[in-house]
Amino acid sequence: MQHREEKQLEASVESLASRVAHVKNALHSFIYKLENEYERLAWPSVLDNFALLSGQLNTINKLLKNEKTPSFRNQVIIPLLLSPDRDEDLAKLTEQRVPVFSHEIVPDYLRTKPDPEVEEQEKQLSTEAARIGPEVAQKQIQALNKVCSNLLEKLNNPRDDRDTETSSLRQNKPSFNPADTNALVGAVAFGKGLSKCRPPGPVAPTHPGQGPMMSGGPTLQQVTIGGGSGQQAGMGGPGAPQQQGQPGKMPSSIKTNIKSASGSMHPYTRSLPQQ
C-alpha cells in the first residue's frame, strides 16, 4: 500500500514537473517576444500567448484535482542539509537557477505560507465575513448568484434577440433625415427652395442684362407663365421655409422666379422695342 502511494506520488510529481516546465517555456518565449519584438507585435499574437498560458495552467489545475493525485498537502519537505557551498548537481538540475542550497533560499523555495501581504488581506476578508453575520452573507450570495445567472442568460441567448434590441435603441437616434435629403438634393439640382431674386430694394448690380427685366415693377418676382419649360421648381417643398422678411413681395413669392420667357431670350432683340 505504501509502495503504491509512493509510486503514485512519484508519478504525479513527475507529471506536475513536466507541466510546469511547459509553462516555464511558454513564459520564457513570451517574455522574449515582448522584449525583443515589441515593435512587430500585434494584439492577436499577444492574446494567443495568454491563451496558451491559460490553457497550460488549466491542465495543471486538472492534474492537481485528479483523483489519482495524492494530496500534496500531506507531504512535508524538510531540508536535511544546508550548506553554503556550491552544489554542482543541484545547479545542473535547476539550470543554474539554484546553485547553492543555503539558508537564504530555503525560506523562499520551501515556503508554504502565503506572502505576508496576502496573509494580511486574507485576515481582513475573514474578519469582515465574520462581522456581517450569516443572514446578510446569505443575501449577498443570492444577489451575486442572480446577477451571474442573468448575465449568463443574456450571453447565451441567440444573437437575434440582442440585435433587435440594439437596432431599436439605435433608431431612437437617427443620424439622417430622408426629408432633408430630398430637400437638399432638390435645392442643388434645380433650386428648389432657393429663390433667385429676392430684394425689392437694392438692385443686383452685376447683371446688365437684367436691366430690361426690371421694368416690371418694384419687385422682380414674376410668376412664370413661360411656355413649356419644365422649370416649375420651388413649390415650397418640405425643406423650404417661407421666404419671410420681404414685405414688398407679392403672394407669388413662393414660386421661384423664372424669367418671363416672352419671345426669345436674346438681349439684343429684346432691347430693340424699348428704343
Added chain:
Amino acid sequence: MEAPPVTVMPVTGGTINMMEYLLQGSVLDQALESLLHRLRGLCDNMEPESFTDHELVYLLKGQQGNPFILRARRSLSHPTAPWHLRYLGQPEVGDKSRHALVRNCVDVAASHSLPEFLNEMGFRMDHEFVANGHIFRKGVMKVVVSKLSRILVPGNTENTERLSLSYLVELSVLAPAGQDTVSEDMRSFAEQLKPLVHLEKIDPSKQRH
C-alpha cells in the same frame, strides 16, 4: 471648388466624354462629427479640406424644350482662384441595376468675368447658393459634406441662411464613359458609411414638386 477632372487617357483631340457618377445622402448636424471622423479614417490620409463656395446656376431658355443649365462656381475662401463652369447632362437611364446616378459632365475653368459673359450670351441666373463644408478623397472617389445656405440678397454672400438642419453628403466619381465598375466601388464605400448616412441614387426629376 472642384478640381477639373484628371484623366489618364491621352488626349488626342476633341474632348473625352466624362461622366459623373453620383450618390447623395444627408446627415443631421448632431451626427456630423461622427461622420467626419469616419470619413477621415476611411478616406485617403490627407488634411481634410474645407471649402466655401458660391454657386450660381444659369439657364438659357430656348423656344422649345428644356432650358440649358450651366453651373458657375467660385471659391469664397480663395477669392483669386478661377471660376469653375460645369455642365451636367440628364441622368442616363441605363439599367436600373446601376447603383449610382450617371450623367454627362463637362468642367472648365473660367476667369472672373464669367457672370458678365454668361449674361451677354443670354443666360439668366436662376438661383444661387453658398455651400460650405469639407471634401475628402479616396482614390478617384470624392466625398463632399456640405452645408447649403440660401443667399438672401443676391450678390451678397455674407447674408445667408441655412436651408435645412442637415448637411448634404455627396459621393462622386468623374470617369470616362463606359466604366461600370466605378459604381460597384461607390456602392461598397457607401455601405461603410451606413448607418450614419444612406447614400443612394436620387433621381432629381423625381424630386420636382
